[in-house]
Amino acid sequence: MSNTILTGDRPTGKLHLGHYVGSLKKRVEMQADPANKLFIMIADMQALTDNAKNPEKVSANVLEVALDYLAIGLDPTKTTIFIQSQIPQLAELTMYYLNLVSVGRVRRNPTVKTEIQQKNFGEGVPTGFFIYPVSQAADITAFKANLVPVGEDQKPMLEQTQEIVHTFNHTYQEVLVEPKAVLPPKGQGRLPGIDGNGKMSKSLGNGIYLADSADVLAKKVMSMYTDPNHIHVEDPGQVEGNMVFTYLDVFGTDKEAIAEMKDHYRRGGLGDVKIKRYLIEVLEAEFGPIRARREEFAKDSAAVMEMLQKGSEQAEIVAANTLAEVKKAMGIAYFD
Numbered sequence: 366m367s368n369t370i371l372t373g374d375r376p377t378g379k380l381h382l383g384h385y386v387g388s389l390k391k392r393v394e395m396q397a398d399p400a401n402k403l404f405i406m407i408a409d410m411q412a413l414t415d416n417a418k419n420p421e422k423v424s425a426n427v428l429e430v431a432l433d434y435l436a437i438g439l440d441p442t443k444t445t446i447f448i449q450s451q452i453p454q455l456a457e458l459t460m461y462y463l464n465l466v467s468v469g470r471v472r473r474n475p476t477v478k479t480e481i482q483q484k485n486f487g488e489g490v491p492t493g494f495f496i497y498p499v500s501q502a503a504d505i506t507a508f509k510a511n512l513v514p515v516g517e518d519q520k521p522m523l524e525q526t527q528e529i530v531h532t533f534n535h536t537y538q539e540v541l542v543e544p545k546a547v548l549p550p551k552g553q554g555r556l557p558g559i560d561g562n563g564k565m566s567k568s569l570g571n572g573i574y575l576a577d578s579a580d581v582l583a584k585k586v587m588s589m590y591t592d593p594n595h596i597h598v599e600d601p602g603q604v605e606g607n608m609v610f611t612y613l614d615v616f617g618t619d620k621e622a623i624a625e626m627k628d629h630y631r632r633g634g635l636g637d638v639k640i641k642r643y644l645i646e647v648l649e650a651e652f653g654p655i656r657a658r659r660e661e662f663a664k665d666s667a668a669v670m671e672m673l674q675k676g677s678e679q680a681e682i683v684a685a686n687t688l689a690e691v692k693k694a695m696g697i698a699y700f701d
């Protein structure tokens with residue numbers, strides 16, 4: 366079965382290990398199947414919906430996110446990597462879809478609701494932010510994606526997209542493809558931050574980034590939240606809620622060695638520095654090569670921008686086809 370897959374990220378910062386386990390790794394797996402057609406979008410238009418006064422934050426991170434993509438192994442010869450704002454058809458589709466969605470319906474979107482509260486927007490919420498789920502429906506349907514790998518928080522966006530697809534296809538003609546969310550397996554996809562406070566996120570400042578140097582990575586691991594009551598090496602320690610063991614469970618490959626370390630830690634006699642050194646080794650094994658590739662690509666940012674330009678050109682062709690079908694179905698393809 367061949368799939369068309371679309372997903373993307375807001376370029377508001379570099380990508381971290383939470384993104385990696387929650388979504389990036391899965392994309393590389395999907396890319397490996399030649400039956401899959403992947404579109405990966407840098408969602409700068411969406412990022413601007415709450416950064417309009419600070420556009421440099423968005424534009425400066427476009428290259429960083431692209432470097433992260435290349436570093437983890439997304440391959441522009443197999444996957445179309447593009448920049449949202451360079452595809453004008455997405456904005457056009459959004460305008461037509463907005464007429465199919467009520468104000469009441471966008472107001473009920475639980476993710477947007479939470480974000481409006483968190484950001485203290487109240488009535489001051491930018492209209493573009495308020496309706497970004499509709500723009501996201503345009504992103505997905507423009508490419509006729511049937512699968513959309515996203516985190517749990519994006520489920521409401523997919524539901525909204527499905528509704529728009531139904532309404533459109535019933536009101537006009539069967540043009541749009543109904544997408545399905547591909548969610549990370551239960552218990553995965555929510556990597557806690559190094560401080561153990563909620564999930565890894567830029568705003569909480571508790572992340573390890575793909576771009577972090579070996580030195581920075583080691584320092585961050587050394588500062589990780591463990592068991593605050595494990596003061597002396599000989600004290601019995603707690604493994605649950607101890608970020609070092611949480612990360613070892615996610616990233617470690619030698620499960621036996623890790624099980625033994627957990628027993629030892631629980632009994633007492635195993636120090637935090639030892640387990641942290643081991644975690645650094647484990648993380649370096651996976652992320653050392655990714656960092657090295659990132660540094661290589663970063664040497665020629667012009668080539669990366671060229672790759673994004675080519676990807677955007679390819680993406681525009683696909684989106685333009687869908688838009689033409691959409692306008693025809695709506696009866697507004699006047700000059701065809």
Ligand code: TRP
Nearest residue numbers: 371372373374375408411501504
């Ligand atoms: N909302 C997504 C995020 O915040 C980014 C995004 C924009 C997206 N358009 C998309 C994801 C379309 C999947 C499909 O990470």
